[in-house]
Amino acid sequence: MKNVLDKLNWRYATKKFDPSKKVSKEDLGTLLEAARMTASSYGLQPYHFFVVEDDKVRATLRKASWDQPQITDSSYLLVLANKPTFDESLVDNFIDNIVDVRGIAKEDLAGYEQMMKGALMGLTDAQKASWTSSQAYIALGNLLTIAAEMGIDTCPMEGFDKAQYNEILGLTEKNLNAAVVLAIGYRSEEDETQHYPKVRYSKENLITHI
Template identity: 35%
Template sequence: MVKKSIEHLKWRYAVKKFDSEKMLSKDKIEGLKHAFNLTATSYGLQPIKMVVVQNKDLQKKMVSCSFGQRQVENASHVLVICIENNIDKAFIDQYFSLVKSVRGTSDSLLKPFKEALVESFSKKEMDEIRTWCTNQAYLAMGNLLSYCALEEIDSCPMEGFLPEEYDKLLGLQEKGLTSVLVLPVGYRAKNDPFSKMEKVRKNVEESIIEIF
């Protein structure tokens, strides 16, 4: 099983050209949505959301906001990973209400942790909270890339885009969100030359330090 999983990870690469005629099935998209939702996040707070775009007119408009990268237009779907703009007491309270609902944990056990988190975040500067949220978005991106590899869904992780333009185009400001990462997904085109190239990585011995 380990060998098979590694082969899937070797198969993955950052697609430069998608087959615009091939679309991901509804089941594949549902899997991606669940994989995103199951991503580990600090404190379990999930200060991130994912926008799933499947609209060719909209995707075409996204190209100019992506420094001309046509992957966003030709991909089956475009996943936009966003962060919450406001992590306040109400947001934290909502999380602990969910914990109580799902696990049936008593208020006496939850209260100390909840109060500690509320106090901690109230002392943080906005930039510090934004950085923390963005770190959670990168965790989600990594999780999605691994899931895509295992499900043989092609993808191209992107930081090269204009968040402010994406936010306007997708109406994210009104939702209290800011886009931070983009992941076009679909199927590689047969004539994408990068699909035949060897993966360039250091030897495992160079990137791993073992301590016994």
């Protein structure tokens, strides 16, 4: 278990990536599979992930990200986009997928289907957007940990203009919204931040055993 904690101490939100060191396609594939395997509420996965490699697009996104260099200097930029709104088809598609994968009769899932629709369809648009965005953040957390486990550096990023990202990547017309971004690559030796001690509240402050 100590090894896991060592990895979590090793990782940090990388400020300066080394553009000459590129994460392999194979490792990228593992990370994307980890994102795909992430748990989500009911299993509905109300999001889509974009891997941005194109230099021109990344340069444009950097301008929409307070000029943060991680946007262009990392190996890959992952944009985790949530579905800001949804209708019953979100549940219907999921049910169809269960039928396919598990070979269960659709009728046998009617109770589960109604339960999900009952819980979700009455939400306001703002509640739907907040809930789907939360689901995308679970994938983000998973990616941070798995990347650290693989010795790959990351920077989770909220410091960007969502409206501009949605426009640049054409997300709005796909009913998607840029929730959060993850820069993936290898740290530059010159990034002083890697040597800073971790700042975290104490266990007493954060955890209560009842």
